[in-house]
Amino acid sequence: MNWAFELLGLRPDADAASIKRAYAQLLRSTRPDEDPEGFQRLHAAYKTALAQVNTAAPAVVAPPPPLGSNAPSTPATPSTATRPEPQAVAQPRPVPTINIGALAGEVIRVATGDSRKLTAWLQARQEFWSIQVKQQTAQAVMQRLFQQPQAMSAESLNALLKFFDLDHVLSGINPYALQQLRRRQSLQWELTPEHHYELMQRIQLRRNGRPDQRALQHYLALLQQPLTWLAVVKTVLRGGALDRLGHFLQALCQGHLDDLPASFDRRSVQFWYKANHAGAMSGPRFAVNTLRVIVIGFVCALLASIVFAISFSAGSMPGKDALRLASTFSFAIVGGVVGVWLMIAGWIYLDDWQGLPESTASRRPWLRRLLIPALCTIGFGLHELGASDYIAGPMVFVSLFLALRRFRRRYAPQAPRRALRLRAMLPWIYLCGIGISALIHLQTDSDFPVVPAAFAVTLCTWLADMWRHRAHVHPRFARS
Amino acid sequence: MIVGIDLGTTHSLIGYYSDAGPQLFRNALGDYLTPSVVSVDEDGHMLVGEAARDRLISHPAASVAAFKRWMGTARETQLGQRSFRPEELSALVLRSLLADAEAALGEKVREAVVSVPAYFSDAQRKATRAAGELAGIKVERLINEPTAAALAYGLQERREGSRFLVFDLGGGTFDVSVLEMFEGVVEVHASAGDNYLGGEDFLDLLQNSCLAELKLHSADFSPAERSLLRRRLESVKRSLSQQAEVSVEAQIGKHEIKWRIDQERFLQLADPLLQRMRAPLERALRDARLRPEQLDEIVLVGGASRMPLVSRLTARMFGRLPLRHVNPDEAIALGACVASGLKSRNAKLEEIILTDVCPYTLGVEIGQRDAQGHVQNGLFSPVIQRNSVVPVSRESSYFPMVEQQGRLSLKVYQGENPLVENNIKLGELEIPLNPGLSIAQNEVVVRFTYDINGVLQIEATPKSSGLRHELVLEQNPGMLSEAEIRARLAALSELKIHPRDKQENIALLARAERLFEEHLTARQLLQQWIGQFRQSLESQDERMIHEHRQQFSTALDSLETQL
Known part of the structure; x- marks a missing residue:
């Protein structure tokens, strides 16, 4: 930091007034329009030195009016104090007791309601005319939301961000995290029963042109309950059910599985997502397809043994031999089909891995x-x-x-x-x-x-x- | 000679820095304020100023106002035979102002400092420069309006070591700047604003509310009747600053307008606009890292800041009434004059140095990948943060998204939104990369340099090759090219403009024609007067014209007071 003071030609213990004086003096020889680079260095030094003085001696900067106290705050800068106040309104109003935490809680409560009323409610609140109260509340609200996302529509969150002026690139909020919060909150909002209609509209879950409430309940139950083999077998064996569930899950969270609220069973969600994910070989996908292959094998074997049984019963072979031959053949079919599947799966796994x-x-x-x-x-x-x-x-x-x-x-x-x-x-x-x-x-x-x-x-x-x-x-x- | 110009939405002013300080020039009618209105008369002569404003009512199709709002766009306005771009209309106003200055100074003006709203974008600034070129002058410097007002105010007050906020609500734009003055340095800490918020919007509110309450539609009126109604409501708006309740009674076309409004209702109507002013004020203070009580003064400038609801707003936000030692209409022009004096290095002003800020954030588009491998594209990564002191040069490093990426496309944006889709794209640069290197080795260093005239230069250097790529910002779709400016300059100089010494007569005739439209009962009389005055104009007898003009003027004055 001493480079800044050196550049300004000052000792490191110089005060703010002398920093400003030195800066103003040096500025005459380093004008911004004539020596842009010199000016940038000078200005950086000036800002650095000032920042250091301000952090080292916080007494220079007037402390903020104590929040939560009834004492009227007095203007801190001496220049205002020595001058007669312009008019009656200039009397600082007493700062009422404001509990920022409670206020933030109230904002979140209103924001989880109707988004159309939110902006008007915020604008009408007297407390937010105080810039400090507004900033502190904004901070508290965002902190709480990031800690615990609420069921809130994207419109409400956008209205909040707009009112508190957090919707800009220098707000200090990571845009990626904000986007995630927006997704999580609106997902949670859509998953509350009264907004299921909006959810079905968005993911186009309908049957015969009408929102399919039953399918939605079924899918949500599958994803929210712990994974059972019975459910897996039932879903796998019902034609197309696995695909539909996969589409539903994809449409619901667009691949962001972490966005799903805590009411969802993590293992179930992971299982169903991976079982449908065509991009890579995974345990669930292997399990589901193996199950399918075994079933296909058994069906083939059953058909073959029926054919055997019919053809051999018509012939002269003794029933015992025919039965043995049929069962051997069936096992061979099942084993062959499963074996081929294992080869394919092994190849895909190796291929993906390599x-x-x-x-x-x-x-x-x-x-x-x-x-x-x-x-x-x-x-x-x-x-x-x-x-x-x-x-x-x-x-x-x-x-x-x-x-x-x-x-x-x-x-x-x-x-x-x-x-x-x-x-x-x-x-x-x-x-x-x-x-x-x-x-x-x-x-x-x-x-x-x-x-x-x-x-x-x-x-x-x-x-x-x-x-x-x-x-x-x-x-x-x-x-x- | 270098002059200072305030090119406003509703009014424009011109002046220079004399040895006695900033000095404004009067126009041909003896006013400092020249309305920013352009009109064309029946013979194809161009009119600017008061006469043109009167013709808004008598000849609405051949007149245009508030074109500053269209600066930076390619919108064209049809006036008579020709259509005009906003730059050309502004150039006509500038020419009329320059004629006034040249008449007063007795010498040719070649350079000017022109004020623009602090929150004007790159395209809007370039359009303002183009307007200067079309008017035949070199725009030496664009100065931000609140900064100009602060210069005028600061010089007047001579208060050392003070911080203040300038609240500039003009006809069409709203600007806030936080400044500090110490030891002959005027330092702008932050600027914020809204380019589409001004006095005209308050007038729109009144008009919409009036028509809605009387169950009328804007389409029920002819353009002439509409501008007549607007003029009436303008005076209602002005009276509301003093009176608690204002009523208007008028016969406009076949509609009888009988309407009253009180301050309470107006405040209610204006609430959405007042709410829009909160964000820029808060943002300016936050960017300046100041608390409201650390401000020494709040200075209101711009004609629309006369409305009591504006001072009530600032009182509510800052807990004190603003100071208004400056004339809100003239402060910016006076400041522009001071800036012109600084530019020409006037000996008396040598001691003042001005540092300003870049009001927008400038950056590039990036993608981001999270731990799960999800990629989000279209995020905005700032390189130069808004309210950095100019000139400024900043560096930032970027990496390719995937392995073996062969090139990196650098899209440059201006704006504040975290997503680039809501910001303004300035240009694009393709940088070849070495696909054989890993992501970490393919670092590209991007340097943005923003100079004191608002010109942005971008350099990108891949660290591996060290080759420098520079971005030439592409032509904005709403902007004029050099060749176009030259062509339009030639076309503009062919336009016929009434000589300055005839302005008074023309303004008088335009006024009589406006009164003819407004005054249903005195139409015959007015027609008679107009005929007589035209006759004496044709006689070309200067003395008779002069006498007649005075009679005519007093007669119109008395008619106007009756109205």
């Missing part, structure tokens, strides 16, 4: 980085050691496709992710390709070294990807 941007924080970044080279090296090693191509081949090819996908996905992270449906198809295409090429390889006995070639391509792709993201591996590589 496709994460390099900057994503994780506990073991090296595991993610080195999975591909490790996998393909093991496959290649097995191949070289003379293991069957049916073991080595898939390992190398899975790592090859993982590497290609990883490079492609991380090359342009801004590009929208493809829908899950198409992504789920891709491993099948790859697997078919692997199978066909492996078959051709085995059948024709050609000399082309498929596995070593795939191994080389995988490593190259992986290295190219790592080179692109080298800045994150170690800052030393960051120089362009």
Whole structure:
């Protein structure tokens, strides 16, 4: 801070009057229109020095009139006191006892009511003509709202912000936090039973053109009660119910799950949200889809066993054998369907995990980085050691496709992710390709070294990807 | 020679800094105040001032007033054969003012300091400069109106070390400034305001309430009748400052207007406007980091501040009555004269140095990502905060939103809202980034420099490359380009303007024509008088005209008092 006093040519213990005098003197040689940079330095020094004097000796600044006391406040500046007061109104009115906390409580109470009456009520309040009372109340109101969001419509909050002049960029309120408060409060407001109609209008929850009150109650009950397996099974098995619930949840909070009031069960909300979230593989999504696959498998098995039963009962096979054959076949179908699903899920999980941007924080970044080279090296090693191509081949090819996908996905992270449906198809295409090429390889006995070639391509792709993201591996590589 | 000009919504004034202090010039009719009204007569001659204001009633289609409110927009007004932009209309007023100054000084005026509302935006300021160029002068400096008023007031009072608030309610704009004077320094701490709040809005209230109570519609009246009604209500508004109750009785067109209003009701009507004044007052004090009791004075300027409800408002907010040692109509013009004296380095004024503030926040659009990864775009990040002392230069750092971002688009905004969609966009700058670097390494340093004339310069430098990118602010859609100004200047100089020495006669005729519209019973008499006066004008006998003019004027005076 001493630089300021030095620039002004003063000792660090100079008082406000001498700072001003020095500033005024120096200003003659450093005019704002002739020496803009010099002026900026001078002005900064002046402000810094003044601020320091004011904080060091608070006695220079008159204390604010004591709130909550009945003593009339007297004007603090000496220049006003020595002058005759202009007219009768100039007599400072006695400051009535104002309990800021109570006033803030009252403001919040009115604000949670009808938004149209709010502005008029605020403008009519006598207390708010005092600038200090108004500022202190504004502070108290916002503090309380941030601590405990109320059921308040966005219009009411906007009216509050406008009246207390907090709706500007220098108000000191983080606009992001304010936006969040606005969302939370209006969500809470919409969720009170008397505003359900507005809620249904907003999220367009209707059946036959009319707001669907029953569906709303059902969804809210699902989301507010603790998660039970029975509810999950019921929702999953009812066609489309899971999708509709997902749409409802998305429309309700636009992905901001934290905005939901405390009456919602966090676990339920997380579960249903993730189960519907197409962007990534997650526990709930896996559970829900596994449930579906098992059911599909059982239905298929049941149908197959009926067909078996009919066809074999017509034939000559003994009933016992037919039954055994049918049950084995059914189990094979169920197992096959579930197995395929597990492969798809595993592939999606691996693909998502490998496709994460390099900057994503994780506990073991090296595991993610080195999975591909490790996998393909093991496959290649097995191949070289003379293991069957049916073991080595898939390992190398899975790592090859993982590497290609990883490079492609991380090359342009801004590009929208493809829908899950198409992504789920891709491993099948790859697997078919692997199978066909492996078959051709085995059948024709050609000399082309498929596995070593795939191994080389995988490593190259992986290295190219790592080179692109080298800045994150170690800052030393960051120089362009 | 450099002059000071107050280019107001309803009235304009001109003056200069003489050795004896600030001095205003009288116009051809002997008044300091020239109404900011432009009219065109039947032969295509342009009229400015009192005559034009009278013609608002007799020829409403060929006259226009309150065009300061449209400054900074591309709105065009059709007058006679031509349409005019607000800059051109202001230029015509400026020309008439300059003619008055040149007549008094006997020399050509080349430069001027023009006052603008403190809360005028960049576009509005540029339009005011363009108006000066169209009037053939160089606008050396734009001075904020409250600052000008404070200069005039401070010099007059010579009170050292005082802080005061200037409350400037003009015809169309409302400004608040908090200033401090010490040791020959006039320092503006903060300015705030409302560009669309002024005396005219109070008049609108009266008009709407009157028509609503009489169950009439604005569409029931012809333009001439409307301006007649407005003029009547204007005098009602003025009388309400002194009387508790005012009534108006008049026959306008085929409607009989019989209406009364008391102060209580007017206060009730004006409440929404008074409420709108609270926020700028509070904001100015807050930005100046002062408490109401730390202010030494409250100075009211601007014609509309004469209304008692204005002083009641300030008394209610600050707990004391404002001081009004200055003439509210002339204070700003006098201050502009002082500023012109400062500009020309008048020896007597050498001791005063003025520092002003930038009234708006300037910044860029940003996005923000929270812990859950939700991104919110369209947030406004201030670089220069409002009420920073100018000249000011500030730096701020920004980062790309995502990995491997190839470029950063820097959108520059002016305004106070936390969301950019509610602010004014000034321009855009694209900065190429190195996609190979991480987010933290792709830092871009943005520097905003706002100079004393309100010109904003933006520089952006990516730290990795060190290459500097500068922003040339794009042409605002409502603004004139250099070439357009030149073309319009040529077109304007072709306009016919009545010579200054004929102004008095023209004003008299315009007044008689207005009375003809207002005075149903004396129409024949007036027609006769007008005919006679026109005849003596045609005779070109100066002495006879002079005599006749005086007779005519007294006759009109007596008619007006009857009304």
